[in-house]
Amino acid sequence: MLAGYKSVQEAMEALAYEDATPDQLDYASVLAGAPAHAYYGKCTYCGHCQPCVVGIDIATVNKFADLVLAQSEVPQSVREHYLALDKNAVDCIHCESCEPNCPFGVRISERMAQTEELFA
Ligand code: SF4
Numbered sequence: 588m589l590a591g592y593k594s595v596q597e598a599m600e601a602l603a604y605e606d607a608t609p610d611q612l613d614y615a616s617v618l619a620g621a622p623a624h625a626y627y628g629k630c631t632y633c634g635h636c637q638p639c640v641v642g643i644d645i646a647t648v649n650k651f652a653d654l655v656l657a658q659s660e661v662p663q664s665v666r667e668h669y670l671a672l673d674k675n676a677v678d679c680i681h682c683e684s685c686e687p688n689c690p691f692g693v694r695i696s697e698r699m700a701q702t703e704e705l706f707a
């Protein structure tokens with residue numbers, strides 16, 4: 588879908604994106620304010636859960652897991668990208684220290700265990 592503008596002002600408001608600060612571009616707070624059922628428990632890959640104590644890129648691991656869950660098998664390309672990560676779900680020590688950082692209530696430790704099985 589192409590965005591359209593009814594006035595110069597609307598166009599200028601859209602262009603303000605280009606000058607926005609990192610805080611203004613962070614969509615997590617907007618999504619976190621959405622109805623609880625919309626995102627709660629689901630990873631939006633925002634990265635707020637970092638740092639992981641063992642260095643797992645949690646958002647990326649979750650993204651690969653969701654790509655697999657959307658299909659009936661693990662695509663070879665996704666497996667290769669997942670295995671190319673420095674750390675993945677196998678490295679999770681299930682400390683749960685990342686979980687309070689997640690604005691969406693994702694049970695990260697549990698997801699890492701599921702993801703380990705998914706790619707086993
Ligand atoms: S629970 Fe796993 S993913 Fe979260 S900080 Fe601990 S080791 Fe990292």
Ligand code: SF4
Nearest residue numbers: 630631633634636689
């Ligand atoms: S687990 Fe939570 S904080 Fe981490 S990337 Fe996903 S939604 Fe964001």
